[in-house]
Amino acid sequence: MxxxxxxxxxxxxxxxxxxxxxxxxxxxxxxxxxxxxxxxxxxxxxxxxxxxxxxxxxxxxxxxxxxxxxxxxxxxxxxxxxxxxxxxxxxxxxxxxxxxxxxxxxxxxxxxxxxxxxxxxxxxxxxxxxxxxxxxxxxxxxxxxxxxxxxxxxxxxxxxxxxxxxxxxxxxxxxxxxxxxxxxxxxxxxxxxxxxxxxxxxxxxxxxxxxxxxxxxxxxxxxxxxxxxxxxxxxxxxxxxxxxxxxxxxxxxxxxxxxxxxxxxxxxxxxxxxxxxxNMLTMNGKKMAKSTGNNILPDEIFSGNNSILSKAFTPTVVRFFMMQAHYTSILDLSNDALLASEKGFQKLMEALSAIDKLETGASSDFDFTAWQQKCYDAMNDDFNTPTLIAHLFEAVKHINAIKEKKEAISEADKTLLKETFNAFIFDILGLEDKNDANSDSDKLSGVVALLIQLRKEARDNKDFATSDIIRDQLAALGIQLKDGKEGTTFSIS
RNA sequence: GGCAUUGUGGCCGAGUGGCUAGGCAGAGCUCUGCAAAAGCUUGUACAGCGGUUCGAAUCCGCUCGAUGCCUCCA
The missing domain is CATH 3.40.50.620 (HUPs)
Known part of the structure; x- marks a missing residue:
């Protein structure tokens, strides 16, 4: 259709x-x-x-x-x-x-x-x-x-x-x-x-x-x-x-x-x-231009090898950052703005991956069909991606509420939610759910999984000295453990 | 100097004549062995001065500032 x-x-x-x-x-x-x-x-x-x-x-x-x-x-x-x-x-x-x-x-x-x-x-x-x-x-x-x-x-x-x-x-x-x-x-x-x-x-x-x-x-x-x-x-x-x-x-x-x-x-x-x-992308409030030298190369952002950023950012985070501004507005690049986008993007991705696990009920407490149209309305209004993203975050709130059994969602709405998220996030905004760090190396993932298991055993035995060594030493290596209700996951920075 | 755009809370950034933008940060709470992570709650901002209006951040005028173009530039 x-x-x-x-x-x-x-x-x-x-x-x-x-x-x-x-x-x-x-x-x-x-x-x-x-x-x-x-x-x-x-x-x-x-x-x-x-x-x-x-x-x-x-x-x-x-x-x-x-x-x-x-x-x-x-x-x-x-x-x-x-x-x-x-x-x-x-x-x-x-x-x-x-x-x-x-x-x-x-x-x-x-x-x-x-x-x-x-x-x-x-x-x-x-x-x-x-x-x-x-x-x-x-x-x-x-x-x-x-x-x-x-x-x-x-x-x-x-x-x-x-x-x-x-x-x-x-x-x-x-x-x-x-x-x-x-x-x-x-x-x-x-x-x-x-x-x-x-x-x-x-x-x-x-x-x-x-x-x-x-x-x-x-x-x-x-x-x-x-x-x-x-x-x-x-x-x-x-x-x-x-x-x-x-x-x-x-x-x-x-x-x-x-x-x-x-x-x-x-x-x-x-x-x-x-x-x-x-509209233009600016840096330090000035237009980026080859001729003036006030510019930054994409690879300098992906590698973190530059003077204005505190760390590296993935291409999709940079893309998300840009999509958070309307294309006709001037957008100013800064470390803080990129950091904010990175956190926001992670939040969005976590909600997305949570959809599959949502338990469905007879009906929904939220009108997902109307919400979907609001997403379209945003895009129909001169490709207003920042407003679209605001609507996506509205859905994130409901996803979390459903996850905690504070709200209900029907099977049909769950399907609609998933399809809408995929369509807007991946097909239209062009973002990618690449957990670069995690998919980086299966071996590394295996090793960390093993350490997570050892730490769990130590914690079960109330051997917190050992569990904290594992946690803190991994953190020092840039691997952060995240304890959740469903177990421990990790991310590499 | 001319033309155009623009000035929103600590930061980024939408929006509209009257109804919550959203993200990040901060604060409080929940969870946790302690943390972190995660989740929840929370902020009444719209450059200044006038004007129009029942009502303006949103319309008009002026002032101040910023940016783009006027030479190649995404």
Whole structure:
């Protein structure tokens, strides 16, 4: 059955600035494009947050029964470092610094990107196209824009004519900018520039002799402009108008604004119905960015090898931390926040594992069907994962009460509870119940189990000196024993 | 300077014109040989100053602060 027929989803559309009822162009099917990474260095945690937000969105669409074509590109053609003529593309620069082929840089960091996302339990997109694999498509779009008169060629480069475009279209409608204001606020620089207007942007740049990444084109050897690849690839795989375009908030202007302009100039149609923007992850209150050095790598968190965190955190805890904030809000990373998330996540997992053991009765004291709908309502309200998680914790309270026989649950509700928990926690939020430490080594588990047994015997004999030695020595090794009604379990920190 | 977003209890972080967010920490309790773990209970916060309203943390204005974009950036 298709849930989307009964669950009505609202999304915040950056284009309108409002939450809108989501209706795909083709019933039951969704086309979604998300701007992927530029693979010139290791993906940092801030990058991951954006992709994780859209991974969650992708997962929810699938859960609702939509057929989704999710396209997330790899930018491997490099972007210009700056707008001046001597701009150098990032990948070429990195290649020169490291004395390797540009495609070697691309390969290295593409692999890193995929490895990290896998650790975070990402679902792979339907298509992951690369910019260099779509040079021909990009050239075709440039030709079309030139034909329509919205671009001009200068010295082997082609620029998009923003003022001309703005005469008949609305440049700035996504970011809420007005061309007049932009012109009025233009900084005075770029003395020797081929561009007619500072607002114009490159569709094709002439490659200087020393430039490594280059392709032949009708305008000579060069490379595509910064915004073109997304237009080319989204159009190719999703059509001239598609449902959702996502990306980080920092891409809204100029990148996405230019995408709209390119698409409208080349084929006349507005390319995207719903623009979704994920907000930034900050650290110490500042945006994470490769360029400023204010960032942390995922592996530095997983290993605990960094200066801001007191310990290591697993990928799923980091994911839970991020899901506790709404994707459109700025989220600040800190040790305390991560610690809080870790404890909360453990609590959730313990409740989940307790469900199976719950004894059922004739009826339930809690309306689990209504509760389940509240979970959906949260997600239907622009993917409100923090509210969803609050509802999950509400259920945790009832699970514990049932466990202690203070409340009752019916067999049917127990099944519903289990299915709902699994669906939201694993399928939608993408979390994993990995007790890394415990599953680490069967031998270790066996040894600890043996020690637990010896300690139990000592305690039964009231030999507390021995039992406390076992407990304290294990604790010193980072193995904590947890005495419960059903016996003793342990966790490794 | 321009555009945009934002300011919630010790920390993180939702939300809404009047009805408990949630997590963590803290406090109390239960359990325990003692602890730990676990569970239960507990907090009336919404930058400041005005205004609209029967009623605003939620709407409007101003002040102050923060962040993002305006050059590549998730």
């Amino acid at each position: 298709q849930l989307y027929k009964t669950q009505h989803l609202k999304v915040y559309n950056s284009l309108s600035g409002q939450k809108e009822l989501f209706t795909p162009i083709h019933e039951g099917a969704i086309g979604m494009y998300v701007c992927g990474p530029t693979v010139y260095s290791n993906v940092h945690l801030g990058n991951c947050r954006t992709f994780m937000s859209f991974d969650m969105i992708f997962r929810y669409f699938k859960h609702l029964g939509y057929k989704v074509r999710y396209v997330r590109n790899i930018t491997d053609a490099g972007h210009l470092e700056n707008d001046a003529d001597d701009g150098e593309d990032k990948i070429a620069k990195k290649a020169r610094l490291e004395r390797i082929e540009p495609m070697e840089v691309v390969q290295r960091y593409t692999v890193d990107f995929h490895t990290i996302l896998q650790k975070f339990n990402f679902l792979p997109p339907s298509i992951e196209p690369t910019a260099t694999g779509h040079i021909i498509e990009q050239i075709e779009i440039i030709k079309e824009i030139l034909n329509k008169g919205f671009a001009y060629e200068v010295n082997g480069s082609v620029y998009f004519d923003v003022p001309k475009f703005n005469e008949t279209h609305n440049y700035g409608k996504l970011s809420g900018r007005k061309l007049e204001d932009m012109i009025a606020n233009t900084r005075e620089l770029a003395a020797q520039d081929d561009k007619h207007s500072p607002q114009d942007f490159a569709l094709w740049k002439k490659a200087e002799p020393q430039h490594i990444m280059r392709w032949p084109s009708p305008w000579g050897d060069g490379f595509p402009g910064w915004h073109l690849e997304c237009t080319a690839m989204s159009t190719k795989y999703l059509g001239e108008t598609f449902d959702i375009h996502g990306g980080g908030m920092d891409l809204k202007f100029p990148h996405h604004e230019c995408e709209i302009a390119q698409a409208e100039a080349s084929n006349g149609a507005s390319p995207v119905n719903y623009w979704l923007h994920a």
